[in-house]
Amino acid sequence: MIYYHNFLVDVAKYAELGKANEFPELDCCPMCRAKIRLKRHGFYKRNAIESGAEIYRIPICRLICPDCGKTISILPTFLLPYFQHTMDFIIRILLTSWIAYRLLCSRQLRRFYEKRAYGKLTEIELFIREQGNRKALPDALKEKAIKMLQMIQALGKATFVRRWWGHRISSFMAHSLYHGARVVKTI
Ligand SMILES: [Zn+2]
Structure with a gap:
């Protein structure tokens, strides 16, 4: 399972801090709901690309529930x-x-x-409407997409990701193949 957390740092700072980032502690298992402190279960590395040139290799923290034995990955927003x-x-x-x-x-x-x-435009528009935005959007596909991505930028990525996950268990931009992935929101 993926657990989203806002580390309040950008990718460069997160990469620099590495395993010294402030990882959240969980006292309740989001998978089986047991009231139990989840244990650290090591790290795995993945790439994070922020521009055409820079590839960061960053650690992703994993936790395991002592009750159900399932693991979760704490993904930065x-x-x-x-x-x-x-x-x-x-x-x-x-x-x-x-x-x-x-x-x-x-x-x-x-x-x-x-x-x-383009495949996600309807879903993104629905999300924007759910956020209370009633502004008219352009009809043309590209102009509409531009307007909506600018709205997401204005919202701030951490806020967007948190609210997005709060509304639906489906990945922004991800292929429908991955729609089954379980994701939980973080505070
Ligand atoms: Zn559990």
Whole structure:
């Protein structure tokens, strides 16, 4: 299971702190609901890419429930499950390409994220409406996508991710194959 936590640091700082980041303690198992302190269960490394040039190799903390024996991974809010690029970077790739016609990554990668974003537009619009935003959105697909990604940027990624997970168990930008992944929100 994935557990989202806002470490209040950006990817560079998180990478620098490594295992010394402030990892949350959980006193209740989000999987079996046992009122029990979850134990540390080591770390695994994954990539986090914030720009075209920089690849961070960051530790992800795992916890295990002594009761049910299941593990959870504590994912920083700047990352999306199953993607190496940070959410900020994905949004920048798309906006820069749509507005300024410049590429921040390979053409293939940009196309990949563009396809994902278009596939998620209805869901993102629903989310924006649920947040109480009643502003009219452009009809044209690309203009609509630009407007919505700018709204997400304005909301701040940590706030967006927290509220998004609070509303639905589905990954922002992820393929439907992964919709079964269980994710819980953090405070
Ligand atoms: Zn448990």
